[in-house]
Amino acid sequence: QQQVKQSPQSLIVQKGGISIINCAYENTAFDYFPWYQQFPGKGPALLIAIRPDVSEKKEGRFTISFNKSAKQFSLHIMDSQPGDSATYFCAASSKAAGNKLTFGGGTRVLVKP
Amino acid sequence: NAGVTQTPKFQVLKTGQSMTLQCAQDMNHEYMSWYRQDPGMGLRLIHYSVGAGITDQGEVPNGYNVSRSTTEDFPLRLLSAAPSQTSVYFCASRAGGSYEQYFGPGTRLTVT
Numbered sequence: 001q002q003q004v005k006q007s008p009q010s011l012i013v014q015k016g017g018i019s020i021i022n023c024a025y026e027n028t029a030f031d032y033f034p035w036y037q038q039f040p041g042k043g044p045a046l047l048i049a050i051r052p053d054v055s056e057k058k059e060g061r062f063t064i065s066f067n068k069s070a071k072q073f074s075l076h077i078m079d080s081q082p083g084d085s086a087t088y089f090c091a092a093s094s095k096a097a098g099n100k101l102t103f104g105g106g107t108r109v110l111v112k113p
Numbered sequence: 114n115a116g117v118t119q120t121p122k123f124q125v126l127k128t129g130q131s132m133t134l135q136c137a138q139d140m141n142h143e144y145m146s147w148y149r150q151d152p153g154m155g156l157r158l159i160h161y162s163v164g165a166g167i168t169d170q171g172e173v174p175n176g177y178n179v180s181r182s183t184t185e186d187f188p189l190r191l192l193s194a195a196p197s198q199t200s201v202y203f204c205a206s207r208a209g210g211s212y213e214q215y216f217g218p219g220t221r222l223t224v225t
Contacts, residue, residue, distance in 0.1 A: 009153065032212050043117070043203050043216030044156070089155055098163070099212060100146075100171065103155035 003027055006090050006104025014112050019077035021107045023090035026071065030092040032099070035064065035075050038087045038106075047088070048075070080111045114139050117217035119204050125223045126194040134189040134220050136204030143209040145187040146171070147179065149200040150219075156203060162187055194224045 006023045013019045023033075034049035050057045050064040050073065057064045063076040077084055090104040120135045138145065143164050148156040148171075158171030162181040176198060178190040187206075191198060201221050205214040 004155075006155070034212070036216075041218070043205075043218050045216065046213050049212065091155075093212070099144075099207075100158055100161065101156075101214065103148075103157070105153050105155045 003102045004090060004092050004104040006107060008107060009105065010108040010110070012110045012112060013080045015080060015082060017080050017111075019075075019080050019084070019109050019111070021075045021088055021090070021109075022072065023074065023092075023104050024070075024072045025092050027092070027094065027102075028071070029094040029096050030102075031095055032093045033064070033066065033073050034091050034093075034101070035062075036089045036091060036103075038089065040086075044089060077109070080109075082111045082113050085109060085111045116140065117204055117206055117215050119202075119217035119220050121220060122218070123221050125225065126191070127225055128194060128196060130194050132191050132194065134191075134202055134204075134222075136187045136189065136217060137185050138187075138204075138206040138215070139185065140206060140208070140215070141184060142206035142215075143184070144214075145181065145204065145206045146214070147177070147187070147189045148203045148205065149173065149198075150203060151200050159189065159202075191222075196224050198222065199224045 035047045036044035037047040038044040061078045066073045091101045093099045117138045146161040147159040160179040162168045204217040207214045
């Protein structure tokens with residue numbers, strides 16, 4: 001049973017467009033929601049993270065929107081650039097479970113020039 | 114700092130062989146973890162450690178062993194490799210007071 005469901009599996013966006021990736025979770029004990037970015041042949045790296053006490057967090061062109069009642073959160077990449085082409089993973093963890101991360105299945109983003 | 118390092122980068126094993134994937138970190142992090150990455154399934158936790166001498170199972174521990182004799186090193190042992198263990202393996206670490214995990218570059222393992 002996948003506790004964090006991510007969609008879509010892949011998306012193609014034109015340069016300058018908006019990429020949107022969605023995640024849904026089941027465990028209401030989750031209290032930390034990070035997004036990781038992974039380039040081919042590399043390990044994932046933390047991109048941005050949010051806690052459930054805020055509905056939105058923005059860092060540069062990357063924004064997380066969080067809907068606690070719907071148990072959903074999403075990543076928006078504004079003004080997408082070819083350098084943003086990567087695989088993105090949402091994740092969730094809870095302090096009660098030792099902060100172990102549960103990952104979504106990943107989304108491969110391709111930004112066309 | 115080198116961060117989290119993993120060796121080897123690539124490995125091919127025959128079914129039934131055993132091997133150890135190496136992981137080391139130079140950030141004095143308490144927490145270390147091993148994940149496997151398979152297409153469409155994200156990263157799944159195999160084993161983790163909250164400090165030297167302390168390890169515990171994650172989501173998919175069967176067929177793998179770990180030990181943590183030092184803060185820096187966290188090797189993952191495959192006891193008898195199976196084709197189902199073909200995957201990319203990532204080691205990660207984080208400080209005790211932080212949520213951010215730092216990942217190594219990964220080991221691509223193929224079991225034939």
